[in-house]
Amino acid sequence: MLQIEVRTRYSQEVKLNRKKPFAVVKSKCSKQTFTQNERPQTVRSRKQDLTRRVNKELSIKFTESGLTSYAGFELLTNYLSRIGLNSVIRRHLGRADLAGDYGVVSMLRLILGMLIAGGRRLQHVEYLRSDPVLLRFCHLAKLPGERTLSRWLKNFKAATLERLYDLNAEIVGRVVGLLDLGAITVDVDGTVVSTGMKVERAFRGYNPHRRKVPSYYPITAALAETGHMLRVKNRSGNVHDGKASIAFLRALFGQIRETLGGAKKVRLRMDGAFFSEEVLRLVRSRGAGYAIKVPFWRCLDLKGVISRSRRWSRVGRGIDCLEYRLEMWGMEHRVVIYRKKVGHRTRKNYQLDLFDPDDGHWEYSAVTTDLPLGGKRLWHFMCGRGVHEKIIGRMKSDLAFGSVPTNHYGANSAWQQMATLAHNLLINFQIETGASRRHRSWKNTLVYRLKSVRTLRFELLCRAGRVVNPNGKTVLKLSRNDIARKSYLLLADSLKNIA
Known part of the structure; x- marks a missing residue:
């Protein structure tokens, strides 16, 4: 373990020519005296003391002095x-067929470190080659090259990917299982x-922003209470969640039962693509609560229900709701229909002919649920799905979840799993x-106020320092910054209590 030392870098004082005042005004106030334990009042700095001249460009020199x-x-x-x-890595991946000169622990830690540091491509490993702290993080004396990483990732097959799923599940369960959460969303x-x-295995499918472009369509499950990504599975782009999600949901329920405890009440939130007979029967058979968006299919006649309804319950400003019992697939569904008043004609044309255009335009949505929530609370509960979208967006931008490092399906799927593992480790940290x-x-x-990966990089991870060995003891020296020093010392004290 390195000893962290914070030192001050003294800069040479710049002498300024001060002009003499043209007048002197004597103050009638008594002269203040300060004791040894009392500090004088702070005064505003002069503008001349805030800036400095930069005469010429600095010369650049690359060195290997432990920077x-x-x-x-x-x-x-x-x-x-x-x-x-x-x-944990050896227990799950130690017997996997991942041949190579570098061990599985070092290779996995290298990719985790590269993702957390901001790397998005395999060739970015070359920029980390001489960093002593990253080498310590990976437990390596020499980093592998880009092609070595690519060959190692391409060793991942379906069986080894399952081991990565189990590794991620154990990392999440280690912290979430200790939290006092009666119900999880x-x-x-x-x-x-x-x-x-x-x-x-990249095909054309649902890709609204880049139509006709081949894509993957990974399915994800996020824990709304902590922000953990419980499970991720990569898929081809031409799948539909109504049928392709059944195996994923079964594995998700099994993971929750094994790692988080079967006593916890589970509540699922899903969009309209999951509104199918198979999904609803599976969720009900597992005893989980659900809130699923309902598509406006013609066979459901939701527009007819809206046109025949005259009484709406107020949810909020410009938002109303009504409840409806739907018989379908041999099951009775409680459906809550919402309308939201907007000042424009929407692209999807939610406006119905029965309303007078003078009353404005309305957007309609419907939710089926078995949760004991009223219309108002159910509206806010479904709006909380935006946290999941935010997590996915941050993983794509901050942890390269949206990058495709190779042309191999197994390697790209393993890359997504490692980005997910890095995300969960930072939340646990x-x-x-x-x-x-x-x-x-x-x-x-x-439950917690968590910082994004970008904020962690700026405030904590990406700080300049130097590794030195005075008297044979390795020390990590950092330039003095009061805020950074306080954060480092608090975290160092907190780490002592982790077992």
């Missing part, structure tokens, strides 16, 4: 050591990852090192 751009990774290294990540949804034309709790609402069910 690092990722000093904060030492705290992350200490955390992973305390939770025994290496043992799970958001299930798919997301589009556009690919190139020659990527294996914040929760176990003292993340503050937040006020929960009907809409936002997050």
Whole structure:
């Protein structure tokens, strides 16, 4: 474990020519005296003291004197050591067929470190080659090249990917299982990852922003209380969640039962693509609560229900609702229909002919649920699905979840699993090192105030430092910054309590 030392860099004082005042005014106030323990009042700095001249460009010199751009990774290294990540990796992937000169622990930690540091392509490993703190994080003396990483990722097949699923499930369950959560809310949804034309098992499908572009369509399940990504499975782009999600949901229920405990009440939130007989029967058979968007199919006659209804219950400003009992697939469904007043004609034309255009335009949506929630609370509960979209967006932009590093399906699927693992490890790191709790609402069910990966990089991870060996003891030196120093010391103290 490195010893972290914060030092001050003294700069040369710049002498300024001060002009003499043209007048002197004597003050009638008594002269203030300060004791040894009392500090004088702070005064505003002069404008001349705020700026400095830059005469010419600095000369650049590259050296191998232990400089690092990722000093904060030492705290992350200490955390992973305390939770025994290496043992967990060996237990799940130690017997997997992942041949190579580098061990599976070092290779997996290297990709995790590269993703957390901001790398998005395999060739970005070359920019980390001489960083001493990243080498310590990976437990390596020399980093592999881009092609070595590519060959290693292409060793992942269906069986080895299942081991990655189990590894991620254990990492999530380690923290979530200790939290006092009587009920958990799970958001299930798919997301589009556009690919190139020659990527294996990438097909044209649902891709609204880049139509006719081949893509993957991974399905994800996020825990709304903590922001963890419970499970991710990569799929081709030409699948539909109504039928292709059954196996994923079965595996998700099994994971929750094994890692989070079967006593917890599970509530699922899903969009209209999951409104199918198979999904509803599966969810009901597992005893889970659900809230699923209902598409406006003609066979459901929801427009007819709206046209015949004259009484709406107020939900909020410009939002009303009504309840309806729907008989379908041999089951009775409670459906809540919402209308929201907007000041424009929407692209999908939600406006019905029965309303006078002078009353404005309305957008309609419907939700089926078995939860004991009224119309108002159910509206806010479904609006909380936006947290899942935010998590996916941050994983794509901050942890390269949306990148396609190779043309191999197994390698790309493993890359997504490692990005998910990095996301969950950073959440665990914040929760176990003292993340503050937040006020929960009907809409936002997050328990902790968590920082994004970009914020962690700026405030903690990507700090300049130097690794030195005075008297044979390795020390990590950082430039002095009061805010950064306070954060480092607080985290270092919190890490001592993790076992």
